[in-house]
Amino acid sequence: MTDLSSTPLELRLDRAPPKPPSAFSNALVFGWRAILKFKHVPEQLFDLVMTPIMFTLLFTFVFGGALAGSTGAYLQFFLPGILVQTVVFNAVYSGMGLSTDLSKGLFDRFRSLPIWSLAPFAGLMVGDILRHLIAGGIILTIGLILGYRAEAGVLGIIAAFGLLLAVGFGMGWIFIVLGLLVRTPMTVMTAGFTFLFPLVFASNIMVQPDTMPGWLKAFVEVNPISLMTSAIRGVMAGNATVSDVLWALVAPAALTVLLAPVTLWLYRRSDR
Amino acid sequence: MNDAMRMNNSSSVEGQPAPAISVRGIVKHFGAVRAVDGIDLDVPRGMIFAILGPNGAGKTTLMRMLATLATPDAGSASVMGHDLVTAPQKVRASIAMTGQFASLDEDLTGRENLLMLARLWGYRGRGAKERADELLAAFDLADAANKQVKAYSGGMRRRLDIAASLVVTPGVLFLDEPTTGLDPNARQSVWRMIRALAGSGVTILLTxxxxxxxxxxxxxxxxxxxxKKIAEGTSRELKAATGSGFLHVALADPARVDDARRLLEDHLGGKVQQSAEGVQLSVMAGTPAAASQAIAALIADNIELADFSMGSPSLEEVFFALTGGGGRLAKPEGDER
Known part of the structure; x- marks a missing residue:
């Protein structure tokens, strides 16, 4: 136990505080925190790396032949889809991290600071973007090794990743709101996946809906996850139309417009 | 309430800066429960002001409102001259709060935690690093600077938490139960820090x-x-208001405690308070003569006394007298008063 009796508090208290920083600078600090988390909690990388590898390999080799005649043909169809699925599942992590921070009182400190209110969330988004890029990069690499070829080339891949980040950004709000509402990180995960599984599996990520019953087919065709998947598939294949891309962006844009104010309100509401 | 306890300054002297904290009739309820039920408070600049009360009394809720973490349902308050409701961002710029549970990022190192806060306050590059290192040195954490906070002891966390509140010198520092859960040694060092801070002009409100x-x-x-606020004043005022003629009696035989209590109540009339261990009784005696008679009665009934004294009530006795014995206050572990 250190004892301060021999060392009186010697701290310069009297100097002028620095100039208040900009909102952007606040956001950068929280982004830096997100990056430090990767360094200090490398365990989270395991999930992040293993899950997409597993899904890509399992689906391609287990279902590929049956669904598309050959694993190669299926991979060509499935790879853009697994990118969307991974990004959507990854969005859960932000909510879990937020819930952890809230349960520990860390956000009380942030909320009592004179900073831009949304800055802590911008930091979460930075963490998300990094996760999406890491996971997406891994999937793409495996795909390329297994023989996937993007008809639209490098530009198509870059555009597809841009679209993926927009999708991840939009979906992220759902879990941020959930993280603000639910105090236990495990509950955030359970609730998140309960909501996501039907959305992801009842979509065109794994198969085209042609053989599904009519009511399900109707749902799959308007499922935002399907719209996102079609657009990314199209962008990578080089045959996406502008309206494909716009449809894919409707859900992320709507989620942002609706949930960003809700997030701010929940964050400031504070009477927990 | 006694006059001696009504020490609120009704009007501030002209030309003086606004008080550090000024609260009028503040209310906060959670559902049907009125957690804070119309409290007034005036804290001058540079003072250490304590809010004392049992668990659930509303201390933390009051402090969270003053730190802009909860919105009052009624009443008004200003901190360093800024209104809580209309200028929360200005309040935030002039306060810091160390909550009951360490508000630190456990995954990051102590240094990274301070760097993060220094940057949020506007320190840049080298300036932020210098400030973090100054704080680490001042709080005797330099050796643990690069360890993750999750590996810190309770005392180290608390020091880092307070350091985190001093990145920029606050006008008011809120400390919510700053020594709960600390060993006596760590408590002493936190007390020393608090006194040093007050000495350099920081107003401190602690629960x-x-x-x-x-x-x-x-x-x-x-x-x-x-x-509700049931009393306010200096420690001496609170004790004086409760009465100075307190008789303290320690029994040699705990088995006779009920007999002793009955005799004291018969002779002195007042409510007898019993220590948690059961062998110490305290009662308002009024005059030394009355106290002597009560002691004579105990001896006449063959109740052996280990010790007795006459004097001011302890703050604990004041508290019980004020709350009618309803509230229970904690005693710090391993610290026999």
Whole structure:
């Protein structure tokens, strides 16, 4: 136990505080925190790396032949889809991290600071973007090794990743709101996946809906996850139309417009 | 309430800066429960002010409102001259709060935590690093600077948490139960820090459920119970208001405690308070003569006394007298007063 009796508090208290920083600078600090988390909690990388590898390999080799005649043909169809699925599942992590921070009182400190209110969330988004890029990069690499070829080339891949980040950004709000509402990180995960599984599996990520019953087919065709998947598939294949891309962006844009104010309100509401 | 306890300055002297904290009729309810039920408070600049009360009295809720973490349902308050409701961002710029549970990022190192806060306050590059290192040195954490906070001891966390509140010198520092859960050694070092900070002009509002903490640190104490302020004054005033003629009796035989209590009540009339261990009784005696008679009656009934004394009530006795014995205050572990 250190004892301060021999060392009186010697701290310069009297100097002028620095100039208040900009909102952007606040956001950068929280982004830096997100990056430090990767360094200090490398365990989270395991999930992040293993899950997409597993899904890509399992689906391609287990279902590929049956669904598309050959694993190669299926991979060509499935790879853009697994990118969307991974990004959507990854969005859960932000909510879990937020819930952890809230349960520990860390956000009380942030909320009592004179900073831009949304800055802590911008930091979460930075963490998300990094996760999406890491996971997406891994999937793409495996795909390329297994023989996937993007008809639209490098530009198509870059555009597809841009679209993926927009999708991840939009979906992220759902879990941020959930993280603000639910105090236990495990509950955030359970609730998140309960909501996501039907959305992801009842979509065109794994198969085209042609053989599904009519009511399900109707749902799959308007499922935002399907719209996102079609657009990314199209962008990578080089045959996406502008309206494909716009449809894919409707859900992320709507989620942002609706949930960003809700997030701010929940964050400031504070009477927990 | 006694006059001696009504020490609120009704009007501030002209030309003086606004008080550090000024609260009028503040209310906060959670559903049907009025956690804070119309509290007034005035804290001058540079003072250590303690809010004393049992668990659930509303101390933390009051402090969270003052730190802009909860919105009052009624009443008004200003901190360093800024209104809580209309200018929360200005309040935030002039306060810091160290909550009951360490508000630190456990995954990051102590240094990274301070760097993060320094940057959020506007320090850049080298300036942020220098400030973080100054704080680490001042709080004797330089050796642990690059360890993750999750590996810190309770005392180290608390020091880092307070350091985190001093990145920029706040006008008011809120400390919510700053020594709860600390060993006596760590408590002493936190007390020393608090005194040093007050010495350099920081106003400190702390909540505590430890009477000795309020007694030793605070220039003024507000006693809160069930959301209401039931008394306010200096420790001496609170004790004087309860009455100075307190008789303390320690029994040699705990088995006779009920007999002794009955005899004291018969002779002195007042409510007898019993220590948690059961062998110490305290009662308001009025005059030394009355106290002598009561002791004579105990001896006449063959109740052996280990010790007895006449004097001021302890803050604990004040608290019980004020709350009618309803509230229970904690005693710090391993610290026999």
């Amino acid at each position: 505590t459920q430890y009477l000795d903490e309020a007694d030793q640190l605070a220039a003024r104490i507000a006693v809160i119970d069930k959301g």
